Amino acid sequence: GQNIDQPTEMTATEGAIVQINCTYQTSGFNGLFWYQQHAGEAPTFLSYNVLDGLEEKGRFSSFLSRSKGYSYLLLKELQMKDSASYLCAVSSDSWGKLQFGAGTQVVVTP
Amino acid sequence: DTEVTQTPKHLVMGMTNKKSLKCEQHMGHRAMYWYKQKAKKPPELMFVYSYEKLSINESVPSRFSPECPNSSLLNLHLHALQPEDSALYLCASSFRGEQYFGPGTRLTVT
Numbered sequence: 001g002q003n004i005d006q007p008t009e010m011t012a013t014e015g016a017i018v019q020i021n022c023t024y025q026t027s028g029f030n031g032l033f034w035y036q037q038h039a040g041e042a043p044t045f046l047s048y049n050v051l052d053g054l055e056e057k058g059r060f061s062s063f064l065s066r067s068k069g070y071s072y073l074l075l076k077e078l079q080m081k082d083s084a085s086y087l088c089a090v091s092s093d094s095w096g097k098l099q100f101g102a103g104t105q106v107v108v109t110p
Numbered sequence: 111d112t113e114v115t116q117t118p119k120h121l122v123m124g125m126t127n128k129k130s131l132k133c134e135q136h137m138g139h140r141a142m143y144w145y146k147q148k149a150k151k152p153p154e155l156m157f158v159y160s161y162e163k164l165s166i167n168e169s170v171p172s173r174f175s176p177e178c179p180n181s182s183l184l185n186l187h188l189h190a191l192q193p194e195d196s197a198l199y200l201c202a203s204s205f206r207g208e209q210y211f212g213p214g215t216r217l218t219v220t
Contacts, residue, residue: 031207042200042214043153048207087152095165096141096204100152 002026004101006088011107012078020073020104022088030091033098034062034073037085046073046086075106083108113137114212116201122218125191131215133184133201142184143209144176145200153200153211159184191219 003025012018024032031050035043047055049064049071061074075082088101114135123129133142141160145153157176158166164176173195175187184201196219201212 033209035211042198042211045208045210048209050207089152091207091209095158095160096143096207096209097155097158097166098153098209100154103152 002092002099004088004090004099006086006101006104008102009105009107011109013109014078014080016078018075018078018106020075020086020088020106022071022073022101024069024071024088024090024101026090026092026099028092029066030093030096032062032064032071033087033089033091034060034071035087035089036082037087037103039085043087078108080108080110082106114201114203114210116199116212116215118215119213120216120218122220123188123191124220125193127191128187128189130188131186131199131201131217133186133212134182135203135210135212136182137203137205137210138181139203139205139210140181141204142178143202143204144174144184144186145202145211147198147200147214157186188217191217193219195219 006022034046037043047062054063059076064071085103087103089098144156147153156170159178162178177185198214200214
């Protein structure tokens with residue numbers, strides 16, 4: 001079957017680092033996405049990994065290991081505005097069909 | 111520029127009404143998508159259009175009818191909806207795998 005797992009909630013202090021893990025088992029793999037979604041808003045694209053390794057974009061980094069079916073999103077120097085849901089999604093075919101994990105709610109405290 | 115626009119932002123309709131949601135992108139993306147998102151759940155794929163042709167229909171009820179008039183526009187025609195169809199409807203487009211969402215239309219069916 002198809003499965004994408006990520007923790008339900010994580011809490012961290014402003015200025016700290018948080019790592020959100022995502023494990024997946026899908027019938028195909030054409031890339032892994034991370035999105036940020038604030039309550040009541042649409043998902044915002046953060047990263048897209050196709051090859052193994054670490055991709056860094058400012059305060060956000062994303063890592064992928066295809067052999068382990070594993071990815072993580074690293075958020076550094078946390079700010080209050082980073083409080084949001086973070087969605088891990090896998091594209092399992094060439095049409096770009098995305099399957100989403102349930103999302104990880106990150107709460108940043110002062 | 112990674113902008114996908116959607117209109118209207120909010121829509122309230124009765125179960126006997128006919129309405130349409132509109133999505134537009136001018137990034138030259140050839141794949142476009144409709145997703146449905148209920149509160150506190152991840153987005154669920156409804157339809158995929160590739161090069162203006164319907165590629166995937168995720169067994170969506172016929173009261174939802176997609177249309178792709180040209181490479182920049184995607185419509186979702188709604189007819190005889192049920193209260194449980196109330197949700198955030200998201201349009202997305204993609205290029206080289208990277209998939210970007212529009213702001214969504216919040217639909218309420220009364």
